[in-house]
Amino acid sequence: MKKRLLVIGLLSLLLFAFRSADMFLDIPESLGKPVYDFKKKPLTIEKVELGRKLFYDPILSKNNQVSCANCHSSYNAFAHIDHQLSHGINDIIGTRNAPALMNLAWQSSFMWDGAVNHIEVQPLAPISNPIEMDETIEHVVEKLQHTSPYPQLFFVAFGDSVITGERVLLAMAQFQLTLISANSKYDSVIAGTSIFTVQEEKGYKLFQQNCSSCHKEPLMSNYEFRNNGLAVDTMLNDFGRMGITHNTKDSLLFKVPTLRNIEYTYPYMHDGRFKSLNQVMNHYTSGVVHSRTLSAELNKPIQLSSNDKIDLIAFLLTLSDRTFVFNKNFAYPSPNNSLPRPKDKP
Amino acid sequence: MRTLTRNVILPVVLFSLMLLNTSFVDLFRDKVEFKGYFGKEILFEGKNYFCTERGDSISIDMCRFYISDVEFYSGEMPVAGFDYKLIDLFDTSSCSFYISGYSHGPITEIRFKLGIDSITNVAGVGKGDLDQTKGMYWTWQSGYINMKIEGKSKLCRTNRGTFQYHIGGYSAPTNSLREIVLKAESDNGNFQINVDVEKFFAQLDMEHTTHVMSPSAKSQELADQSVKMFSINK
Numbered sequence: 001m002k003k004r005l006l007v008i009g010l011l012s013l014l015l016f017a018f019r020s021a022d023m024f025l026d027i028p029e030s031l032g033k034p035v036y037d038f039k040k041k042p043l044t045i046e047k048v049e050l051g052r053k054l055f056y057d058p059i060l061s062k063n064n065q066v067s068c069a070n071c072h073s074s075y076n077a078f079a080h081i082d083h084q085l086s087h088g089i090n091d092i093i094g095t096r097n098a099p100a101l102m103n104l105a106w107q108s109s110f111m112w113d114g115a116v117n118h119i120e121v122q123p124l125a126p127i128s129n130p131i132e133m134d135e136t137i138e139h140v141v142e143k144l145q146h147t148s149p150y151p152q153l154f155f156v157a158f159g160d161s162v163i164t165g166e167r168v169l170l171a172m173a174q175f176q177l178t179l180i181s182a183n184s185k186y187d188s189v190i191a192g193t194s195i196f197t198v199q200e201e202k203g204y205k206l207f208q209q210n211c212s213s214c215h216k217e218p219l220m221s222n223y224e225f226r227n228n229g230l231a232v233d234t235m236l237n238d239f240g241r242m243g244i245t246h247n248t249k250d251s252l253l254f255k256v257p258t259l260r261n262i263e264y265t266y267p268y269m270h271d272g273r274f275k276s277l278n279q280v281m282n283h284y285t286s287g288v289v290h291s292r293t294l295s296a297e298l299n300k301p302i303q304l305s306s307n308d309k310i311d312l313i314a315f316l317l318t319l320s321d322r323t324f325v326f327n328k329n330f331a332y333p334s335p336n337n338s339l340p341r342p343k344d345k346p
Numbered sequence: 347m348r349t350l351t352r353n354v355i356l357p358v359v360l361f362s363l364m365l366l367n368t369s370f371v372d373l374f375r376d377k378v379e380f381k382g383y384f385g386k387e388i389l390f391e392g393k394n395y396f397c398t399e400r401g402d403s404i405s406i407d408m409c410r411f412y413i414s415d416v417e418f419y420s421g422e423m424p425v426a427g428f429d430y431k432l433i434d435l436f437d438t439s440s441c442s443f444y445i446s447g448y449s450h451g452p453i454t455e456i457r458f459k460l461g462i463d464s465i466t467n468v469a470g471v472g473k474g475d476l477d478q479t480k481g482m483y484w485t486w487q488s489g490y491i492n493m494k495i496e497g498k499s500k501l502c503r504t505n506r507g508t509f510q511y512h513i514g515g516y517s518a519p520t521n522s523l524r525e526i527v528l529k530a531e532s533d534n535g536n537f538q539i540n541v542d543v544e545k546f547f548a549q550l551d552m553e554h555t556t557h558v559m560s561p562s563a564k565s566q567e568l569a570d571q572s573v574k575m576f577s578i579n580k
């Protein structure tokens with residue numbers, strides 16, 4: 001009898017040891033209800049950590065030199081700074097500026113033109129694009145199967161060491177879903193724990209009057225597609241959303257980007273044409289090009305004095321979230337900054 | 347205790363197992379097999395088929411497609427079914443499956459969709475045959491490829507005469523999902539679904555349409571045409 005109890009005890013211990021730890025992800029209520037169904041596919045620490053390792057691993061590219069982080073740097077809210085157009089494998093220059101990554105669980109389409117319809121399948125696009133990573137998911141799976149410590153990591157994350165496309169993509173999605181930014185000064189003002197300066201307050205009013213119909217609070221984007229009056233770059237001839245829908249009504253429409261962490265995500269617009277927020281202000285007051293698909297809000301030019309522009313920029317800087325940008329759980333994985341498992345907690 | 351085990355439980359268990367076994371194997375287990383043809387000839391990978399209507403030849407290197415929402419009817423009643431399967435005409439192991447676990451009358455109709463529906467298309471990563479590594483998924487624009495037909499023909503003015511038709515698109519106006527309903531008649535419980543690739547090319551202007559690789563009007567035309575390939579029990 002005692003022996004039997006002992007065996008049962010040992011077996012349950014073993015089970016407990018291999019049960020993957022459900023992750024406690026703090027989903028800020030202030031951002032509203034996420035699009036992603038976390039209940040259906042709960043995050044686990046092991047999958048998130050595996051996804052993070054994959055995000056930073058150039059094994060995803062054909063020549064094993066380009067990782068996701070090449071164009072999505074954690075210190076810049078996962079944007080690609082200093083390059084108007086992002087560059088991929090063999091330094092080939094692409095056609096767009098890599099968008100910043102944050103609050104992805106609240107978005108139902110991805111990429112500047114909405115070509116991708118789900119966070120879990122998003123990595124397929126850069127992995128197989130010949131000017132980004134020029135690889136295939138099939139070959140990535142094959143490489144991972146033969147690269148230590150991936151079989152062990154998949155074992156820990158999924159209960160066995162089988163590596164499939166489904167598992168690679170799920171792990172990568174889980175890491176990216178943790179990239180939540182909702183801890184800026186703006187957020188604490190809304191929560192009532194901080195107050196704007198007079199200048200920021202003025203800027204906030206201007207923002208609400210002129211910008212917030214597209215850059216909708218609290219996510220600072222409605223994540224819809226709009227033509228914001230940028231002149232067509234005749235070298236790129238990028239017509240945005242129309243390339244996906246083939247509908248002329250979608251000509252020159254691009255996804256409205258969030259303004260959160262805008263301080264870190266320069267240059268701006270889908271082709272990175274503006275280096276500074278000043279240039280962005282000037283575009284909206286005097287640079288808007290009228291065309292058939294121009295967003296109705298921009299039909300009349302936005303009126304901003306030079307003081308207004310300074311105030312508006314002061315407000316935009318309250319959207320910077322240093323706890324997001326310097327979160328060590330999002331940075332290059334090393335033994336010193338891996339996520340704590342529940343049992344490691346004091 | 348031991349007597350009880352020997353005299354009652356064991357025989358009952360064995361007898362139930364036997365019953366179970368019989369019912370699955372002999373009574374309610376029908377085989378369905380997809381088989382490729384080019385007109386009246388059996389389809390082989392890379393073989394040249396003389397295309398009588400065009401006076402030229404076509405060879406097929408790949409013919410893969412998804413079937414989904416597969417339902418087996420007995421009269422008006424659906425009696426069995428499954429969600430999806432990837433069929434590769436040149437991989438015989440993928441071409442057949444068994445219908446089991448149903449307990450009503452003979453199967454008289456087989457219904458399925460050619461391709462993957464919109465709900466599955468926006469549901470993220472897929473398992474098994476829906477795994478995005480199966481080569482049946484567009485990476486630059488999310489969505490499953492419902493059907494791939496690739497090969498060579500001198501009719502195509504392309505390098506080595508290659509053609510590639512990738513049919514897909516899950517939302518209006520480029521929804522290329524098509525429904526197929528086949529009256530099933532079988533004496534022995536085995537159904538052979540013929541896939542006559544020649545019918546796919548019958549209306550196709552191969553000189554001008556050599557590559558279709560995106561959700562588009564062309565993709566829709568080809569989807570309409572591909573429905574005509576399927577028939578049952580030649």
